[in-house]
Amino acid sequence: xxxxxxxxxxxxxxxxxxxxxxxxxxxxxxxxxxxxxxxxxxxxxxxxxxxxxxxxxxxxxxxxxxxxxxxxxxxxxxxxxxxxxxxxxxxxxxxxxxxxxxxxxxxxxxxxxxxxxxxxxxxxxxxxxxxxxxxxxxxxxxxxxxxxxxxxxxxxxxxxxxxxxxxxxxxxxxxxxxxxxxxxxxxxxxxxxxxxxxxxxxxxxxxxxxxxxxxxxxxxxxxxxxxxxxxxxxxxxxxxxxxxxxxxxxxxxxxxxxxxxxxxxxxxxxxxxxxxxxxxxxxxxxxxxxxxxxxxxxxxxxxxxxxxxxxxxxxxxxxxxxxxxxxxxxxxxxxxxxxxxxxxxxxxxxxxxxxxxxxxxxxxxxxxxxxxxxxxxxxxxxxxxxxxxxxxxxxxxxxxxxxxxxxxxxxxxxxxxxxxxxxxxxxxxxxxxxxxxxxxxxxxxxxx
Numbered sequence: 001x002x003x004x005x006x007x008x009x010x011x012x013x014x015x016x017x018x019x020x021x022x023x024x025x026x027x028x029x030x031x032x033x034x035x036x037x038x039x040x041x042x043x044x045x046x047x048x049x050x051x052x053x054x055x056x057x058x059x060x061x062x063x064x065x066x067x068x069x070x071x072x073x074x075x076x077x078x079x080x081x082x083x084x085x086x087x088x089x090x091x092x093x094x095x096x097x098x099x100x101x102x103x104x105x106x107x108x109x110x111x112x113x114x115x116x117x118x119x120x121x122x123x124x125x126x127x128x129x130x131x132x133x134x135x136x137x138x139x140x141x142x143x144x145x146x147x148x149x150x151x152x153x154x155x156x157x158x159x160x161x162x163x164x165x166x167x168x169x170x171x172x173x174x175x176x177x178x179x180x181x182x183x184x185x186x187x188x189x190x191x192x193x194x195x196x197x198x199x200x201x202x203x204x205x206x207x208x209x210x211x212x213x214x215x216x217x218x219x220x221x222x223x224x225x226x227x228x229x230x231x232x233x234x235x236x237x238x239x240x241x242x243x244x245x246x247x248x249x250x251x252x253x254x255x256x257x258x259x260x261x262x263x264x265x266x267x268x269x270x271x272x273x274x275x276x277x278x279x280x281x282x283x284x285x286x287x288x289x290x291x292x293x294x295x296x297x298x299x300x301x302x303x304x305x306x307x308x309x310x311x312x313x314x315x316x317x318x319x320x321x322x323x324x325x326x327x328x329x330x331x332x333x334x335x336x337x338x339x340x341x342x343x344x345x346x347x348x349x350x351x352x353x354x355x356x357x358x359x360x361x362x363x364x365x366x367x368x369x370x371x372x373x374x375x376x377x378x379x380x381x382x383x384x385x386x387x388x389x390x391x392x393x394x395x396x397x398x399x400x401x402x403x404x405x406x407x408x409x410x411x412x413x414x415x416x417x418x419x420x421x422x423x424x425x426x427x428x429x430x431x432x433x434x435x436x437x438x439x440x441x442x443x444x445x446x447x448x
Contacts, residue, residue, distance in 0.1 A: 023069055026069050029042050029043055041066065041067070042067075045067055045070050045074075049078070049439075050079075050438070050439050052079070053278065053279075054081075054084045054278050054300075055300045055302070056081050056302065056303055057302055057330070058081075058278045059079070059080065061275065062079065063076070082431055082434045082435055082439075083279065083425070083426070084280075084281050084300060084426075085426050085428035085431035086285055086428055087427070087429075088117055091259075091284075091288055093110060093114055095259035095260075095289070096143060096263040096289055097143060099139065101132075101135050101136065102120070102123065105123060105132065108122075116429075117425075117429070118424035118425075119424070120423065121422065122421075123420065124417075124418060124421045127413075133414065136413055136417055140264075143263040143289075144165055144264045145161050147209075147260050147264035150257075151209075151250070154250065157236060160205055160207060162205070163204075163205035163246075164402075164403075164406050165265050165267075166209065166265070166266070166267050166268075166269065166402075167208075167209045167265040167286070168271075169209075169211040169253065169261055169262075169268075169282060170212050170282060171212055172212045172213060173214075173218075173221060174221070175273050175276040176271075176277070177273060177386060178224050179376065179380075179388060180271055180388050180392070181210070181269055182210075182227055182231060182247075183392070184392075185208050185245070186231055186362070187355075187358050188206070189231075192241045192244055193238075193241065200240075200244060205243065205245070206245055206246075206403075207247075208246070208248070209261065210247075210249045211251075211258075211261060213253050220375065223375060226372070226373075227376065228249045229249050234367055236248075262285050262289055262291070263289045265289070265291035266406065266412075267292050267294055268282070268283070268291050268293060270295035270296070270301055271296055272298050273391075274297050274333075275298060275331055275334045276298065277298045277299035279300045280299040281300075283300055283304060284300065284423065287419050287423050287426075289420070290419055291419075292312060292313070292412075292416065293313045293314065294313075294399070295315065296315070296317045297330075301313070304423075307423065307425055307426070308418060308419045308423065311415075312418055314398050314401055314402055316397065316398035317390075317391045318333075318337070318391060337390055338387070341383055347381075348380065348389055352389050352392050354392065354396065355380075355389060359377050359380065
């Protein structure tokens with residue numbers, strides 16, 4: 001075992017575990033190999049008085065997997081949780097059109113409730129008030145019209161603001177699964193193409209919006225953007241379906257653009273492979289603005305569902321069945337699925353025919369040279385590390401449930417109001433106060 005680890009990590013109590021060489025190796029600050037590497041998480045753990053995750057699931061996974069040996073060695077008291085938060089002053093007050101409606105309904109100035117976000121619970125009774133729902137829906141519509149104007153100015157397309165706005169805005173990465181989203185959109189498009197004119201009249205119109213940036217050298221993420229843009233070109237030009245499905249990738253993603261996108265969403269997608277997202281904060285921003293959430297059992301999605309009510313969230317994925325025992329089951333379940341994909345592979349055609357049809361359509365050249373996309377498609381056809389094949393059918397079913405729910409506009413608006421009303425926990429003020437009290441041992445000071 002490296003001398004640094006012996007001196008820094010185990011000097012005081014090394015004798016207690018000296019007989020367990022595997023554990024000594026696991027806890028080493030140095031990763032043996034060529035070249036050797038410093039295990040930064042271990043170094044941070046040793047050098048810190050307290051260690052925390054940023055969502056309950058994340059903290060449980062850290063304690064149960066990544067730093068399990070350190071938890072046993074140093075005691076569970078060092079390891080805790082502080083769920084992330086967002087500032088309502090930017091993501092509700094500044095981003096949305098002035099929500100004087102909230103202040104009027106709470107009979108409290110916004111300077112008060114923005115600093116005590118739990119006061120939003122006072123909106124819950126108004127979900128049953130028809131006049132309030134009308135005003136709430138009007139604010140959402142104004143936000144949608146503002147976004148539609150931005151799309152028209154930027155991309156030159158006129159957007160149907162009466163359609164459902166379905167938004168995913170995140171850094172482009174395989175684990176965040178923008179790929180799953182666009183594959184689902186293509187599946188929807190192919191389904192629409194097969195419908196008769198009479199069947200299409202029953203379909204809920206949907207506007208799908210993507211935004212985000214990929215790391216400069218991240219080839220697969222760049223291919224995902226290319227697929228989204230080229231698929232959008234085909235779909236938006238198709239006279240058979242463009243009244244029912246349009247897709248836009250908004251360039252130059254920034255905080256300013258997020259302030260336009262987030263308040264306009266009817267549904268937002270947070271669909272990372274279960275166990276890969278530490279917390280996420282965009283999910284909080286969307287829900288605070290009354291957008292409903294479609295997501296996997298991952299990160300802060302779980303706590304949002306607990307806060308707003310699971311009947312106001314659309315979960316999907318194989319791992320939803322383990323939702324009551326996630327801390328012990330999720331990591332092993334994901335690893336078991338990956339093991340099966342590597343050592344006992346089943347073809348996509350056999351495992352998920354609808355997904356196979358989508359992949360073959362892309363390969364066939366509907367959205368440009370199919371060969372260009374093969375490196376991206378092969379990540380699914382071969383190892384499928386991010387489990388798109390496992391979740392695709394469940395994802396499509398969840399999208400259908402979203403469509404069904406959106407048709408009942410009054411009930412949807414009620415869900416929107418209840419979602420905003422129950423988001424008080426996710427204020428950054430709460431998170432900072434928890435750090436101050438439990439980690440930094442400091443008290444607030446009143447500003448004169």
